[in-house]
Amino acid sequence: MVKRKRRARRTDGHVYQRGQIWWFKWVGDDRLRHHRSSASTDRSVAEDMLRAELDRRTKGLAPSPDPRLCLVDDLLEGLEARYATEGRRSIDRLGFSTAQLLRLFKGVQAMRVTGADVLRYAQLRLKAKAAPATINRELAALRAGYRLGLDNDVITAMPRIKLLPENNVRKGFAEAKQVEAICKRLAPDVADGVRFAFSTGWRRAEVFTITWSQVDWNGGFVRLEPGTTKNQEGRAFPITPALRAILERRQELTRRCERAQAQIIPLVFHRSGRPIHSFRRSWKKACEKAGLPGLLFHDLRRSAVRNLERASVPRSVAMKLTGHKTESIYRRYAIVAEADLREAGVKLSASLAEADSSQKSSRS
DSSP: OOOOOOOOOOTTOEEEEETTEEEEEEEOTTSOEEEEEOSSSOHHHHHHHHHHHHHHHHTTOOOOOOGGGOBHHHHHHHHHHHHHHHTOTTHHHHHHHHHHHHHHHTTOBGGGOOHHHHHHHHHHHHHTTOOHHHHHHHHHHHHHHHHHHHHTTSOSOOOOOOOOOOOOOOOOOOOHHHHHHHHTTSOHHHHHHHHHHHHHOOOHHHHTTOBGGGEETTTTEEEEOTTSSTTSOOEEEEOOHHHHHHHHHHHHHHHHHHHHHTSOOOBSSEETTEEOOOOHHHHHHHHHHTTOTTOOTTHHHHHHHHHHHHTTOOHHHHHHHHTOOSHHHHHHHOOOOHHHHHHHHHHHHHHHHHHHHHHHHHHO
């Protein structure tokens, strides 16, 4: 019986075609045969990828992960892990986006997702009455997952992920009298927080978590420590007469609660010592009764920005007070009311009339 000679393994690897796509094959340090798709019709791409794998073998490194084994699930799971490691507060929002994305992409190979698939996802979400801004947060999460996968070398390419146009810039704002009308219809503890937000332009979560240790009576500032704000930067707002009245009222109420309950209450805004978490329904009813249906608590932030603009506070200073990191975002909040436009028209008319009068007098 004639023994056949076993063909020697080609440890240097080689490239070959499957249909129009070029693949490459090599033997790793683990003595196993590996083969990968270059996902390209260009032979040189496969050759470059093969050289990279042979270089890893020379350095004693394991073969790079096979992109065909990477699922969209893995990319999103890796992104959530990174958020958790970095302690990002938006991890809950990411979880919601991930749940929506996996309704279509669960179990799908990451390398097989195309731009057309992403567009189809956006169309399905629009049919489900999801807002463009919501869909964009989901698409941004998918894009971030792919980019992280590229950085970690678990995939070699990503689809084009284009966001939808958004037209959801709100224009809500309120005057001081309107805010006071709303506050009269709210519980006193919530109303004081609303007044504070209207004066400072701080976010709801920032206002209702302020503690007495953050109130610097001697220095005359209320301070937010670094890491407690949305942009992770510290912030300070001067204690104006209006804010002092609010804080002194809260201090007196807090001391009464502490004597009655025999415990220390660290929060400035609280309900009998307990944190104020949600007041959405009472806010909605109060706004409706005050003649401002649809007003959001966040509109107080826009109102504060407009008040700073009216007071001619330098924009760089105003951004530090309200916590806006970029001027482009700040400008979106610098809303001009119709009353301001009318006042500008009156001033312009008066100026033109005065100039016309001066010209007539000079001619005579």
